[in-house]
Amino acid sequence: MISIEARLARMALRGDQEAFAEIVGLYQEKLYHMAYRMLSNRQEAEDVVQDTFLRVYNNLDRYDETMKFSTWIYRIATNLCIDRLRKRKPSYSLDAESSDHEGLDGYSMIPSDDRTPESETLLSETQRIIHQAMDTLPAKYKSVMVLRYLQELSLQEIGDVLGMPVTTVKTRVHRGREFLRKKLERVL
Template sequence: MVKSLEARLARLALKGDQSAFAEIVSLYQDKLYHMAYRMLYNRQEAEDVVQDTFLRVYKNLERYDDTMKFSTWIYRIATNLCIDRLRKRKPSYSLDAESSEHEGLDGYSMIPSDNRTPESETLLSETQRIIHQAIETLPAKYKSVMVLRYLQDMSLQEIGDVLDMPVTTIKTRVHRGREFLRKKLEHKL
């Protein structure tokens, strides 16, 4: 089986090849920053998470199992660091969504993409702000799943791999996260 580029780079970096590790950083720093920013909505914290992720990757390269996708491993590290930061914040949400069983909506589907006018840009900007505020209030266990699903465009299986959870748990959290967002957004949009 042909090893992925990232797996080969990890193996080279483990042997001390600094340029191989620099290439890993180059491949993932922007992707990880965007994911972290979407979870934390704080530029400094997102930058810190990316830096901490690469430090952990570097220190734990010998633990990387090259039978698993490198992207899964690195996203798992970054996501867990984001979740840790979210848990340390004061909660500003209710857990009412936990008992809900209704099908929710994907707030991002409401954002128009073409035929923009100054008026629609203003409305779009306000809509995005409202959606981002709603996502910010999600409990960490739903927020991580929603960001990975709808903003990082990962499949349920990939999210399960990143978070080390069964796909059925991921499906439940996506459902409950959407319901939580639907309840938050139905009064604002």
């Protein structure tokens, strides 16, 4: 029994464009979301998503069906993101400032419904600080944290995606969490 993605990949390999469009449909939003959280830039996130699918398309014949398709596609996308983060390192903090938080919704953050104007400004302020803190995370922690908080992958799968043992993933999650805690200390 092979996965839906593997079957679609086979069909796409035989020249079925529709099948490949299905794969794109299944993953584009997840990948865009991940890339956006990594890069904090819409245009770059979209570029990464496009490059990822281009690579997937060109290397469909090399897809190993024993591996989960999601692991494979996330690996390609995270590598592209990490490459970009490394390349722009010098102007990094400047870039991070310009990240857009439009469409930001404080509602999504509060589990309870007792909102006051004060708590909303506080929340958006917190959120801004969180995004800023995330942007200052070094790339190796950032990839782990983003993949983990997106909750699409288990820790084991994150290890597979990034090519590292689960223990390393855990260590990085712990350090990343402490890093964020320190950054957020004054608003917590």
